[in-house]
Amino acid sequence: MAVAAVTTKPQTKPQTKLLTQRQTKPQTKPTKPTKLRKQPLPAGLPREWYESHNRRLKAMRLAIALLDTGVYHPANASNRRIRTTAERIGIHPPSDTTCRMVRSLIHCAD
Numbered sequence: 001m002a003v004a005a006v007t008t009k010p011q012t013k014p015q016t017k018l019l020t021q022r023q024t025k026p027q028t029k030p031t032k033p034t035k036l037r038k039q040p041l042p043a044g045l046p047r048e049w050y051e052s053h054n055r056r057l058k059a060m061r062l063a064i065a066l067l068d069t070g071v072y073h074p075a076n077a078s079n080r081r082i083r084t085t086a087e088r089i090g091i092h093p094p095s096d097t098t099c100r101m102v103r104s105l106i107h108c109a110d
Contacts, residue, residue, distance in 0.1 A: 058086075058094060059101035065089050066106060074103040 041050065065085050071077050082102050083093045094102070 055098050055101065058091060059098050059105055061089065061091065062086055062094060062098070062102045063105035066102065071106065074107045077103050077106055 041053070062082055062085055065088075066077055066082065069085065071081065077099075079096065079099045082099045086093050
């Protein structure tokens with residue numbers, strides 16, 4: 001019986017070459033966020049609509065800031081923490097109603 005001889009080639013690519021290829025990869029700069037053009041609010045709506053609209057915008061800004069800082073659960077978002085975050089990002093302290101809205105937005109993101 002004839003037996004075929006199998007030979008294997010030694011590995012010619014050292015692992016360090018792969019590391020140098022990763023290091024020479026061109027780095028991309030993070031892009032700056034573009035400013036959105038503000039559009040005027042529609043005229044002729046009741047005052048309550050404008051108040052709730054602005055409240056929703058503030059709650060969204062605060063929810064995004066809290067998520068960025070690592071608050072992913074509504075139980076961790078106390079009124080005090082939400083108001084401290086508002087002060088840090090430079091907006092007026094939110095009311096209790098807005099704080100509840102922030103927690104509901106964080107709950108939806110969960």
